[in-house]
Amino acid sequence: MTIENFTEDEHVKKDREFYTTGQVAEIFGVNFRTVIRWIQRGILQAHRLPGRGDHRISSNELARFAAENKQSFQTSTLSPKTEAARLPVALVIDDEPAVAQAISRALKSLHMTVEVAHDGFTGGFLLHKLKPNILTLDLKMEKIDGFDVLRIVKSHPDLKHTKVIIISGDTQENLSRANDVGADAVLSKPYTRAELANTVEKLLK
Amino acid sequence: MNTEKPLLKIVLVVEDDDCLKLSINRCLRAIDRNLQIEWVGSVDEAEAYLQTHTVSLIIADHGLLGFRTGLDLWNSNLVKTSRTPFVMISGYPVEYFVRQSTEMPLPPILTKPFSLSEFNTFVSGHFNSQKNEPEVVR
Numbered sequence: 001m002t003i004e005n006f007t008e009d010e011h012v013k014k015d016r017e018f019y020t021t022g023q024v025a026e027i028f029g030v031n032f033r034t035v036i037r038w039i040q041r042g043i044l045q046a047h048r049l050p051g052r053g054d055h056r057i058s059s060n061e062l063a064r065f066a067a068e069n070k071q072s073f074q075t076s077t078l079s080p081k082t083e084a085a086r087l088p089v090a091l092v093i094d095d096e097p098a099v100a101q102a103i104s105r106a107l108k109s110l111h112m113t114v115e116v117a118h119d120g121f122t123g124g125f126l127l128h129k130l131k132p133n134i135l136t137l138d139l140k141m142e143k144i145d146g147f148d149v150l151r152i153v154k155s156h157p158d159l160k161h162t163k164v165i166i167i168s169g170d171t172q173e174n175l176s177r178a179n180d181v182g183a184d185a186v187l188s189k190p191y192t193r194a195e196l197a198n199t200v201e202k203l204l205k
Numbered sequence: 206m207n208t209e210k211p212l213l214k215i216v217l218v219v220e221d222d223d224c225l226k227l228s229i230n231r232c233l234r235a236i237d238r239n240l241q242i243e244w245v246g247s248v249d250e251a252e253a254y255l256q257t258h259t260v261s262l263i264i265a266d267h268g269l270l271g272f273r274t275g276l277d278l279w280n281s282n283l284v285k286t287s288r289t290p291f292v293m294i295s296g297y298p299v300e301y302f303v304r305q306s307t308e309m310p311l312p313p314i315l316t317k318p319f320s321l322s323e324f325n326t327f328v329s330g331h332f333n334s335q336k337n338e339p340e341v342v343r
Contacts, residue, residue, distance in 0.1 A: 031276040033302055037268065069272065 018056040027125055059121050066125055088204055091132040092116045093123040095141040103136050106193050110200055120144040132162055134200055139168040139178060147181060154182035163203040217254060219265035219278060221246035232324040248273035255283045267295035279312040292328055
């Protein structure tokens with residue numbers, strides 16, 4: 001399939017190969033009309049759905065745009081005072097929305113600012129944008145290799161302060177392997193809220 | 206002796222177009238000749254200025270230098286928490302900014318082209334409201 005013969009049905013089937021302007025706006029923290037302006041200026045390539053005129057942006061194009069313009073979207077506008085008072089930030093990467101929501105709620109109850117990613121692209125972008133204090137990561141996801149994400153976080157100089165908590169229903173062998181790869185904590189599903197809270201508090205100290 | 210405080214003190218204008226800057230300058234001087242007008246050309250510059258200065262009014266064009274637009278400045282934490290009166294100027298009508306089927310908080314939008322009296326009425330009117338509540342456009 002090429003962009004020229006793209007149809008909306010294909011988009012629905014192929015979960016997240018293409019993004020709407022609204023989704024792109026959410027990723028970059030801007031208004032959707034700003035994304036349309038990028039398209040009009042030619043700095044972000046998109047195509048229009050036949051008849052409707054809605055724009056769709058491919059994940060490859062989004063990755064290129066994000067990589068080329070990463071510096072422009074760093075959260076560098078906070079004053080030092082605001083930075084100090086900022087709540088700890090957590091990023092939840094889990095491809096099951098219900099599970100991600102449960103983890104998110106638990107972390108918010110610990111007075112954290114929480115962002116959630118269900119796919120590798122959004123997770124990667126948010127990791128670099130937020131540089132979170134805490135990352136919760138499932139190992140067993142359909143399209144994302146949790147071990148790859150863990151290795152990337154542990155080897156990237158910009159993310160050296162990010163503590164990784166593996167929250168997974170995977171085998172004991174793989175959970176131990178996660179420790180060897182560098183996970184800061186491992187929680188086996190099912191886990192209790194108290195266990196998550198204790199783990200986060202220890203890591204944030 | 207006139208003991209009234211001036212209506213406007215410091216106005217931050219976020220605009221990169223020189224012609225529009227001239228027009229806005231003329232319009233603001235017609236409201237108050239003693240205004241202090243600060244000029245920046247992008248959202249990044251505006252945010253940098255607002256971190257260290259308090260202003261009485263922000264006037265921002267929708268299309269600006271850099272990646273972000275006047276709407277993104279309106280939505281930024283700095284502007285939201287300071288509750289500074291905000292006017293956005295755009296060549297598009299208000300309806301252009303409304304996403305169909307959703308209510309979306311928008312700043313007051315002055316559509317180009319505008320006359321001096323339209324600017325005066327619009328800016329003075331929105332500045333005089335103490336709380337700069339967003340207009341919810343259906």
